[in-house]
Amino acid sequence: MPAVVKIFTEVKNIFAGGWCFVPDPVRYSADELLQSIFDNGREGILVVDTGGVIRQVAGAVTGALHRTPEQLVGRVLGEVCRRGALQYMNRVLLSGHAEYGKMDTLGGRDVLVDYLPVKRGRKICGALVRMTFLSAGQPALQAEKNVPRSKKCTATLFTVDQIDGSSPQMLDLKETLLKVAPRNSNVLITGESGTGKELFAHALHTASLRRSGPFVKINCAAIPDSLLESEFFGYEEGAFTGGRKGGQVGKLEQAHGGTVFLDEIADLSFALQAKLLRFIQDREIQKLGSREIKVADVRVVAATNVNLEQMVKYKKFREDLYYRLNVVNLTIPPLRERKEDIPALVDRFIRKFNRTFNFNVTGAAPPVLAVFQRYAWPGNVRELENTIERAFNVLEGGVIKLHHLPAHLSSLSGQEHLLSGAAVTDGNPAGPGNQGMTLGEMMEKTEKMVIMQALMQNKGNKARTARALGVSRPGLYKKLVKHHLI
């Protein structure tokens, strides 16, 4: 090499290497990065062309299917995946929009799947199917290896697909959920009891990039305050009398790399609120009785059916913690405000209990669905689920009928005029449908109507209903029994 060229090359290298003695930035190739993703045995990718033919395979897909890449490439996706997968893929190929967090099984393993469009310029030229395998042979997400089995998250996790509801409020909420899931901000889920807060917390986790990490739930109301701190942060052996041999890993540490779901957050004592706030700020964990400080990478999702803002106002909840938790808020409306969701929920629960009871119930009779539309559902979706389960326990055929419902529901059938209050408000107690009744019968009917209205206004709460009606609780119970309302 001529000397001039050599000198020029050396000078160029000096500049390229950083004249100011900063070492070369370490660069990794896309291949190396992908390899590290695939090496954990949980991730896999299939790329299909617009005809659904598999063009490329990588990662855990081959292991799960016990096939080599050569045996998979060239085959149609439909030959290796279930029909649902084909539908999602076709939708992506047609719309060009990704579909995230679909639950499936592949080679007997539970898998969360994203379907992403592959584009060349503006043209869709294929779809990339990204799979995250959950732990082998079981649907639970795995926590750290050193956490005892009993302490790992064992619940089956729901995906956003499993949240029923096509009311505008629910569609909006699901869209927001999918938008915020991949970001790491803390989320506060609010809503009345039984509206699906835990379901949303699951779906947030499964749609997030932390989906292959653990999902750990702490019910702040179920654990005595004295034990809650060790539940959160863990303890060393000998930290206190009665502690376990070997100590215990706290739930926040177990959730490292994943999500911690703090249910009933309003029940957290002031002292623990301060400790949780510190954890959220610096992500540091110190076990009780230990000097060691560890850092845990955890997303915090909290839920409550209490108005936390009011609690803050009355100094029952720390304002700073409230704002830290409430970075994103998802408020799930009560079922009575989205009654169009009821038919799909009924279908879901019938399918669910058909599996549990090994029955073949085909649906609910129209009068049952009409009653479901009229009722106020103070216990929300959970109450609807329990109502269907109860019906399965007393069913004798393939259809849920009025007499399979509890009395306070079946008695709503055909009483629209009572529920609308027409019988009293139009000033004609002997109004439509009441002709030919004795005064006693009319009074009985009016009493029943007034009680039903009060129950609805008080969301089924009997103590409040009794107070509103100016009767004692035992007195109200007697009347509820008399009118077959319980």
Ligand SMILES: Nc1ncnc2c1ncn2[C@@H]1O[C@H](COP(=O)(O)OP(=O)(O)OP(=O)(O)O)[C@@H](O)[C@H]1O
């Ligand atoms: N939109 C929905 N689609 C399907 N199932 C639902 C839906 N909403 C709620 N459920 C079901 O209703 C039941 C209650 O839901 P969940 O436990 O999530 O409610 P919650 O708001 O967390 O209740 P709580 O405040 O009492 O803890 C669960 O079995 C859940 O699967």
